[in-house]
Amino acid sequence: MFSVFVYAFIVLMFAGLIVAAVKNAKGKRRGLVWQVLDALAQKGKDAARGPRFVPKKVLTAPEQTLYHRLKAALPYEVLAQVAFSQFIGVKGGSRKANFAKFGTARQKVADFVICRRDLSILAVVELDDRSHTRKRDQAKNAVLEEAGIPIIRWHVKDMPDRERIRDAVAALVQPQPEASQNVGRAEPAVE
Template sequence: MLDMPSWATGAALIVALSLGAIGVVLNFLFGARVGKYRARALMTDNELEFFFRLSKALPHHLVFPQVSLQALVEAASSDKKTAHADRLRIAQQRADYVVCNPAGAVLVVVELDDRTHEGKRDAVRDARLKQAGIKTVRYPSKAKPSLAAIQQDILGLSK
């Protein structure tokens, strides 16, 4: 081992401890926030079946599942505090399906209502979409419509 003055040994120890402490702090700030995650299915089997039903009924349209409401509407208040509160109201909400024309313009939001849907909350959400000019079509999960009914409801076509 090299002979170092005692002050150098102390300084080296301080530097080593400091670097270790910095590593602990960085791990706490950045590493600890990563958490544990696992993949999950985008749609349930029931939702996937209905996605294919919508796609088949509307072959010349784009159907997107699980779309964030923030991708569809934005807060319109000029007051920053009110606009922020309005954004938070829709921050965690998703539309089951969004149907767009071939150019990508939103035609309608389609909701597949199962036991997780609540009438009052759904009405408020539908009103927010309507305010932005987006129609919502709802179907019961256990009694899904025929292809012709979907076309009629969404496109106004009789088949």
């Protein structure tokens, strides 16, 4: 019957063999097992640092496709991923009421904003995919409708070609009066 000392001796022997193998492997090409252990150790170090900011692409692959099609099809400026707070303002109520109403729009983001040369807004384009929900889309639609900004929606499974893009935007183009509501930058500030 093995005693506790024998088990301890065996464990220490294995630990000694592992230490010797690590010392011997330094500077040499390490085997797959060691590479896996190193990767696990690095992952543990990364997790220990906690969350951190990392770069990511501005547009998803389908959004990139639509962006390039919009740019190729239209003689207008096309802006991507624009916060509503950059082109929607609020007027007409008390300072507190305007600020509260603005709060319902400022966190929303338009997939694309089509602008004239003077950067006045012609339309907002939304590419609906699985990240879009009916409730959020209806909220965006309501804000844009109230502001008088046309919205064009396409589904990712029915991506428009250049001709369809031109037709949809051409239907929106109308001569602008001198004092257009879109001239200049919309102020998110509250009256």
